Amino acid sequence: MALSMKGDFTDNLGKIYGIYVGGFFGFVVLMAILSMVGVPDRFILWSYMAMTIGIYAFIGIMSRTAVVTEYYVAGRSVPAIYNGMATGADWMSGASFVGMAGTLFVLGYDGLAFVLGWTGGYVLVAVLLAPYLRKFGAYTVPDFLGTRYNGNAARLVGIVVLFCCSFTYITAQVYASGIIASQFLGIDFEIAVFAGLLGILVCSMLGGMKAVTWTQVAQYIVLIVAYLLPAIWMSTVQFGIPIPQLTYGGALSKIAEYEQILGVAKAHVAPFTTYSPKDYFFLIFCLMVGTASLPHILMRFFTTPTVREARKSVGWSLFFIFLLYFTAPAYAAFSKFNLMGLFANAEGLQLAFTAIPQWMLNWGSIEGHQLVTICGVKAETVMAIQTACEAKGFVGGFPYAELKLNNDMIVLSTPSIAGMPIWVVGLVGAGGFAAALSTADGLLLAIANALSHDVYYKMIDPKADTKRRLLISKILLVVVALAAAFLARTKPSDILSMVAWAFSIAAAGLFAPLVLGVWWKRTTSMGAILGMTAGFCTTMYYLIGNVYGFDLTKGTGDEIVWFGVASISAGVFGVPVAFIVTYLVSLVTPEPSQEMQDFVDRLRLPGGAQMMVQGADD
Amino acid sequence: MSDNISREVAEAHWSKTKRLMIITLVIWAFFSFFIHFFVVQLNNIVILGFPLGFYMAAQGSLIVFVVLIFWFASRQNAIDEEFGVAED
Incomplete structure (x- = not known):
């Protein structure tokens, strides 16, 4: 079946995913029924994990392939709307x-x-890159750089930047999947990391991009249902209308009232209470430019059948991402409204020790994390909380200001905060796991493909046959995944800011050479190589210098600060530097050959054959 | 040039493409940055409980981005077809 699948599979996508969605809803209903007849919670949580990972593994194995174009770019046969879903899952991380x-x-x-x-x-x-990269027909982002800028120097710099941004990012994903697995399955974090790893590898190893694409579509469906359902639930319960994105205005007004009552100084809707306006806009800039430079996202647009589909596919991608991102503020507002209500409606505006909800203790007592803190102590038992609060002079209860929740528990704990049953809790866990796995797979493939295609095939052994190239790629996949897991196991403390750094690194190193390569014919190889290097080095210098200082230890006072810019916005220095250096060096070096200029001309026209022919056996 | 398209046609196509790029990016910059400079003033307008400044960052700009990309894709298609350089 797997061998004859390709033609049948892409022809029947609607039917296959229709059955899948139906099956998934059936499974959720089954879980709901089981939880009502009193099946233990633990069994339900395990079933969610086992069922979803089982499905991903099934798709991964069914999509196994030995054809190079299928392995690297899913045979360039992914329709715009499905590529949109896959990009959505690829994009939305844990x-x-x-x-x-x-x-x-x-x-x-x-x-x-x-x-x-x-x-x-x-x-x-959509505007600057995707259609042109698709027309070119590369397998990887460094592949484009190597061709447009004549050779392995540009390719190598591209690989270094790709590796730095993708590897920091993937470590965070493996870490996230470990946390979710350990919380929901109740197993040790160290073991859970490797369980997560297995889930990641099973999707990508046998079928490369083809398998990852079709599992990402399946993962998108799980994660979006898991995200929307609790929000719709809360909206219906509180406002009677099942459209949370519309009704949370009501929650926002209530929050404003509660803020008055409880004397909270920082209003929820007031701007620039944490970030200065400068930080706020710099951060938006870095994240946006970074989005347009991250190789694991760009390479998703190599998989569409045509240039036209590539453009449309960016629209679908953003639509599917938008579904989650415009729900997130609603989620936050409902949770905040629920939580503040506990205090605003309590006597003396203090939550009595006897009224502490069970979820605070459950989440508070998870080992190794400070998820819920009350009066400065980990919320493990009522006794411990009471002792700490009384020492602070609060008798009988504690005020809102003494409760601290960790950012990362809001979504996972919202079902329990709002009193939803266990089958919703399990669904949300499965959604978070799908989000972490799908992003990890995309990143893993971006790294392994760059190493196997660009380093091994293009630079070391251009005569290698198909079988050997795919074998090398699969070995590298496992090696990179293991390296990420070992790093994640050390629980590096800055993991979440590292994700934001990945955007700045990608933006500084890759945006200028990619955009100028298409939009400015005069860009020379030397200009691009020096521009990339300068942008990348400036950003890395600032990141390391700002966060650690040059003794590589935090808080020793030798950290640098330029114009008060935060490390997550380090790209604001690197991006302009890359553009300026590329521009100036290009002007003083001889203009690119006529062939290269014709090459750029052809890149700009959607019609005509794909430009890069990858070899007879592809 | 290959693909049997004359240099004049290719240049005319590219200049229209560039103009579309600039228009799209101006709209993008307006909704990414410019409108949010006025968040404090916009927050004084409240619709269905949403202060407008907050709403634009949480939902309004996002909707514009989605529509903008689909609009751009169809405009670019029209340009490609006008000059006969679209895919078959």
Whole structure:
């Protein structure tokens, strides 16, 4: 079946995913029934995990392939709308799913920099890059750089930048999948990391991009249902209308009232309470430009059948991402409204020790994390909380200001905060896991493909046959995944800011050479190579210098700060530097050959054959 | 030039494409940055409980981005077809 699948499969996508969606809803209903007849919670949580991973593994195995174009670019046969879903899953990481609403909960308006930054960049992708990269017909982003800029120097710089941004990003994904697996399955974090790893590898190893594409579509469906359902639930319960994105205005007004009652100084909707306006807009800029430079996103647009489909596919991608991102602020508002209500409606505006909800203790007592803190202590038992609060002079209960929730628990705990049953809790866990796995797979493939296609095939052994190239790629996939897992196991403390750094690194190193390569014929190889290097080095210098200082230890006082810019916006230095250096060096070096200029001309016209012919056996 | 398209046609196609690029990016910049400079003033307008400045960053600009990309894709298609350089 697997061998004859290709033709049948892409012809029957609607039917196959229709059955899949039906089956998934059936499974959720089954879980709901089981939880009502009293099946233990643990069994339900395990079933969600086993069922979803089983499906992904099934798709991964069915899509196994030994054809090079299928392995690298899914045979260039993915229709725009499905590529949109796959890009959505590729894009929305564990951090988006788990952390976004939490960030908005804590930061209010200022957190919207992430919502704006992580959506607007797609306009840049659609207008400046995706159609042209598709026309060119490369397998990887360094492949394009190597051809446009004549040779392996540009290719190599591209690979270094790709590796730096993708590897920091993938470590965060493996870490996130480990956290979710350990919480929902109740197993040790160290083991859970490797369980997550297995889930990641099973999707990508046998079928490369083809398998990853079709599992990402399946993962998108799980994650979006898991995200929307609790929000719709809360909206229906509180406002009687099942459209949370419309009704949370009501929650926002209530929050404003509660803020008055409880004396909270930072209003939820007031801008620039955490970030300065400068930080806010710099962050939006870096996230947007970074979006348009991240190789694992750009390479998704290599898989569409035509240039026209590539453009349309960017629109679908953003639409599917938008469904989650415009729900996140609603999520945050409902959770905040529920939580503040506990205090605003309590006597003396203090939550009595006897009224502490069970979920606070459940989440608070998870080992190794400070998810819920009350009066400065980990919320493990009522006794511990009471002792700490009484020491602070609060008798009988504690005020809202003494409760601290970790950003990362808002989405995962919202079902329990709002009193939803266990089958919803399990669904949300499965959604978070799908988000982390799908992004990890995309990143893993971006790294392994660059190493196997660009380093091994193009630079080391151009005579290698298909079988050997795919074998090397699969080995590298496992090696990179293991390296990421080992790094994730050390629980690097800055993991979430590292995700934001990946955007700045990608933006500084790749945006200028990619955009100028298409839009300015005069760009020379030397200009692009020096521009990339300068942009990348400036951003890395600032990142390391700002966060650690040059003794590589935090907080020793030798950290640098330029114009008060935060490390997550380090790209604001690198991006202009890359453009300026590329421009100046290009002007003083001889203009590109006539052939290269004709090459760019052809790149700009959608019609005509795909430009790069990858070899007879592809 | 290959693909049997004359240099004049290719240049005319590219200049129209460039103009569309600039228009799209101006709209993008307006909704990404410019409108949010006025968040404090916009927040004084409240619709269905949403302060307008907050709403634009949480939903309004996002909707514009989605529509903008589909609009851009169809405009670019029209340009490609006008000059006969679209795919078959």
